[in-house]
Amino acid sequence: MRILLQSMRKDLSRWRRDSSALLTWILIPFVIGGLMTFVVGDGAKPHGVLLLVDQDESLLSGLVAGAYTRGELGELLSVEKVSLEEGTERINAGDASGLLLIPEGFEDAFFDAEPVTLTLRTNPSQTILPGIIRDVTEIVLDAGFYAQKLFGEEIRSIRQASSTNEKGTGPSAELVSAVAVAVRQRIVEIDPYLNPLALEVEVAEPVDTAPVAPMGLLFLPGIILMAVMFSANGLAADYWVEREQGTLRRIHCAPGQLGAFVAGKGLAAIVVIGLIGGLTLLVGSLYHGVGTVRFLPSLLWISVSGLALFAWFSVLQMLGSTQRAANILSSLLLFPLLMAGGSFFPFAALPDWIAAVGRHTPNGFVVDRLTTEITSTAAWAIDAQSWLIVLLMAASGLAVTSWRLKSGFARA
Amino acid sequence: MSSVENALFISGHDIRYQLRQGATLLWLFVMPPIFFFFIGTVTGGFSSGVSGGPATPLTVVAASPGFLQPQIDMRLRENDFAPQWQDIAFATEDSEQPPARSLTFPDLLSDRLIAGEQVIGNFETSASSLRRDFEKIRIQRSLYTVLADVAVADATSPATLTAADLEALNAEPRIWGLQVEPAGKRQKIPTGFDQAVPGIMVMFTLLVLLTSGASMLAIERRQGLLRRLASAPISRHEIVAGKWGGRMALAVVQVGFAMVVGTLLFGMRWGPDLAMVLAVLFGWAAFCASAGLLLGSIARTEGQAVGLGVLAANLLAALGGCWWPIEITPDWMQSLQNLLPTGWAMDGLHKLISFEAGAASAVPQLAALLLGTVVLLGVAVQRFRYD
Helix, strand or coil, X not given: CHHHHHHHHHHHHHHHHCHHHHHHHHHHHHHHHHHHXXXXXXXXXXXXXXXXXXXXXXXXXXXXXXXXXXXXXHHHEEEEECCHHHHHHHHHCCCCCEEEEECCCHHHHHHHCCCEEEEEEECCCCCHHHHHHHHHHHHHHHHHHXXXXXXXXXXXXXXXXXHHCCCCCXXXXXXXXXXXXXXXXXXXXXXXXXXXXXXXXXXXXXXCCCCCCCHHHHHHHHHHHHHHHHHHHHHHCHHHHHHHCCHHHHHHHCCCCHHHHHHHHHHHHHHHHHHHHHHHHHHHHHHHCCCHHHHHHHHHHHHHHHHHHHHHHHHHHCCCCCHHHHHHHHHHHHHHHHHHCXXXXXXXXXXXXXXXXXXXXXXXXXXXXXXXXXXXXCCCCCCHHHHHHHHHHHHHHHHHHHHHHHHHHCCC | XXXXXXXXXXXXXXXXXXXXXXXXXXHHHHHHHHHHHHHHHHHHHHHHHHCCCCCEEEEEECCCCHHHHHHHHHHHHXXXXXXXXXXXCXXXXXXXXXXXXXXXXXXXXXXXXXXXXXEEEEEXXXXXXXXXXXXHHHHHHHHHHHHHHHHHHHHHCCCCCCHHHHHHHHHCCCCEEEEEEECCCCCCCCXXXXXXXXXXXXXXXXXXXXXXXXXXXXXXXXXXXXXXXXXXXXXXXXXXXXXXXXXXXXHHHHHHHHHHHHHHHHCCCCCCCHHHHHHHHHHHHHHHHHHHHHHHHHCCCHHHHHHHHHHHHHHHHHHHCCCCCHHHCCHHHHHHHCCCHHHHHHHHHHHHHHCCCCHHHHHHHHHHHHHHHHHHHHHHHHHCCCC
C-alpha cells in the first residue's frame, strides 16, 4: 500500500511540474472544441450572400426575391441586388454563394403562359448554401407553376381588360365579380386536398436511440475523449522516462512491488485524466446547459475509462523497441481511433459504416456511452454492463502492463 | 565553399536527417492519406445528403397503389431517392435484414386520396440524426409536390381525376424553368475528396513544418549543434538560409507526396492551371518553412515547439477554411479567413481548382504568401540564436 501511494504521489508531483504537457493536452481539445462549437454549436448558422440580378423589376420578381429572406432562411442568406456585370464578377471571384438572374419577361411569362428560364450560378467551392438556394428557388418556381395553372386564366382576363380599356377605368365590375367567383370556385375545389393535407408523411422515431440532442452538444463527448486520449497516451509514454531514469529496474529488483507501482501510476493517471477530462466536461456542460446531476456520473465514467485507455496505451508503448518507435506506433493508432471514435465528427454526422466501426473502438465505446449519459433525461444512464466492460478493460490492461514490465521491459 | 554551397550543404544535411526520423515520416507519408480518406468520406456524405449526391435507396411499400404510383415515383426520384416499390409490407419476423429506409402507404392509396380520405405515408430510416433530417425534408418535398400535382390536376380536370390528367400536367411546360450552373469554368462542383485534399494538404504542410521543422531546431540548440556551427567558418546568414532551405525541402516533399496521393488514390483534379497551383503551393511551402524556422527560434524547448506548433497549425487550419468549407462558418470567421495565410492559400487554390478562374486570379494570394514569407523570414533571422 505504501509503494502504491508513493508511486501515485511521485507521478502527480512530476506531472504538476510538467505544465507544458498538461497545457497542451487541455488546450488542443479546447481549441478544436471551441471552434467546432462556433461553427456547428447551438445558434451557430452558416451565412451566405445571394446576388440577385432582377432584369424584370416586377411585382412577381420582387416576390421571388423576398422568398430568400423570410423566417429562418433570412438568417442563412442575405440578398443583394446587383447588375449583371457586377454579379458575374463577384460570383466568379467566389464572393457569394449564388447569383440568380431573373430575366426580363418573367412576370409576363406568368400571365401569358410563356416559358422563361431563370439562371442560377452557384459557388463551386461551397456545397450547403448553394444547395439551399437551389431548393428554395425550385419550390418558389413550382408554386408559380401551380398558381398559374389554377388562376392563370382569370388573372389573364383581368389583365387583358385593364390593357384594352380605353377609358383607363380598369376592368368592369361584372368581370371582377366573375373572376372572384371563378377564383373562389378553384379554392373550393382544392380545399379538400389542403385542409387538412390529404397526403401527409409521418417520420417514425427510432425506438432504441437516445433523444435527439443539439448538434453542438453531440460534439462534446468526442472532444472530451480527445483530451482523455491525448492525456492517456502522454501519461503512458512516461514508462519510457521511468525506464531511462532506472526507476523500473530498481522496482523490478524489489520483490512484490511492481504491481503496487503500476497501480499507483494508474491512480495518478485517474487523477490527471479526471482533472483534464473533468475541466473539459465542466466547461462544455456549462456552455451547453447540461444538468448538474449528470456531472458526477459523467466524470466517473471519464476517469474510469481514462484509466482503461491509459493501461492499454501503456501496453502499446511497451511494444515499441525504442521510445521513438513506441511514439510512432501509438500516434499511428491514436489519430485513426480519434477519427472513427467520434472525436472529429460525432457519430450522428459520420457515414453509417464508419459510425458502426467507430462504436466498436475502445474510445468510440466510451464516447457512445458518454453521449447517452449527457443527453439522457435522467442521470446514471450508462448501463451496468458498460461499467463492467470498462472496469475489466482497465484491470486487464494494468495486469498486462505488469506482466510486460516483469517479462523484460523493466529489466532493460 | 561559396555562401550558396554552405547553405545548400546545411539544407541537404537537414533534410536527410529529417527524412530518417520515424515521426516525420509518419506525418509526412502516412497520416495525410488517412486524413484525406476520412475527411473526404465524411464531407462527401454531407454533400450527398444535401443536394446533387448519389440517389438514396428507398423501399416504398404500398399494396395496390393505383395510378398515383408513377407520380410519387417521379417526385421521389427528383429529390434524389431511388425508390423500389414493394407490394407487401416487410414482415418483421423475417430473418432478412429490414430496409435501411422505407416509406409505407396504406393499401389503395390512389383510391383513398381521390375519395377524400387523408393518406399518411410512414417514413422509417436507420440514418443517423443529421442525415435523418435531410431525408425527412426530401420526403416531405416529394409528397407535397405530388399533392400539389393532384390538387391542380383535379381542379383543372373536367371529370374525375385520372392518370391521364396527371400525365397532361406533367407534360405542360413549366412557365419558369431553372438552369443551374457552377460559376467559373469548371462544370463539376468539387465535393468530398476534391474539397478535402487541398485543405488537408495545406494543414499538414503547416503542421509538419511547425512541429518537426521547429522542434528540430530546438533539439539542435539543446544538443549544442548550433553552437558548433557558430564556431565553423560559416556566416549567420548562411546558417539561417541553410536551415530555411532544409525546411523548404521538407515542405516540398510533403506537398509533392500529398499531390501524388491525392491524384492517384483519390482522383483529385487540379484544374487547367497546374503551374499556378504549383506556384501557390510553393509559396505556401515557403511560408511554412519560414514559420517553422521562426517558431524553432522562439521556442525554448522541444516540447514547447511541438505544443505551440500543434496548436497554431490546428487553429490556423480551422480558421482558414482547411477543415470545412468556409461557407458554413459564422460571418466573423469568414472575414478573419481573409487575414490568415491559410485563408490565402485556400482562396488561391479554390480560384484555380474550383473556379478554374485562370492563373492571374491567384496572383494576389501568391503575392500575399510570398510577402508573408519574407516578413517571417526577416523576424526569424533576427530571433535566430545559437544557444
